[in-house]
Amino acid sequence: MPLSDFHLRASIAVSEIGRAIDFYEGKLGLPPLHSGPSAAIPDGSRVYGSGGGPALNVYQSHTAGKSPATLATWYVDDIDQVVDELAAAGVERVRYDEFEHDTKGITARAGGGRIAWFQDPDGNTFALEADI
Missing domain, CATH: 3.30.720.120 (Signal recognition particle alu RNA binding heterodimer, srp9/1)
Structure with missing residues (x-):
């Protein structure tokens, strides 16, 4: 199988x-x-x-927090709304120097769409992605 x-x-x-x-x-x-x-x-x-x-x-x-890579991604309909809600809950966005981020920490995604990253308290990285 x-x-x-x-x-x-x-x-x-x-x-x-x-x-x-x-x-x-x-x-x-x-x-x-x-x-x-x-x-x-x-x-x-x-x-x-x-x-x-x-x-x-x-x-x-x-082994917590040992990987610098994105470990999981949520595919969302409204990335601005989700980023705002997470920020209100105290979740900080991650910004990478090689990308240009807007004021919310969202950047253009390769191939189109938008992406933002955040980390848990151990430094495990997660992403939010939206097609628009």
């Missing part, structure tokens, strides 16, 4: 699950669907829903 037959979910390592819960639930508004252990850490992981189903595993690990 090809892997394309199966649902895919992003997994994000965090250094402290309590702080991650405050960010992912409190600031991003993601609903927790499940919680469980992470290695030897009781209650050290969460599965969050997005887009109508499970979308993001967050687990406590010493």
Whole structure:
């Protein structure tokens, strides 16, 4: 069976699950669907829903924040509105020197559309993308 037959979910390592819960639930508004252990850490992981189903595993690990790459992207209809709502919740945008950003931190996306980035407390990077 090809892997394309199966649902895919992003997994994000965090250094402290309590702080991650405050960010992912409190600031991003993601609903927790499940919680469980992470290695030897009781209650050290969460599965969050997005887009109508499970979308993001967050687990406590010493590998948190080690990747400089974008780990997951939300494809949104109104990037300005989502950026404004995240800013109001205290989420800071990431700006990259090689791109020209507007006042909200949004830049043109390669191939058309717009993109903005933000990070969780461990420095894990996420993106918001919109076709217009």
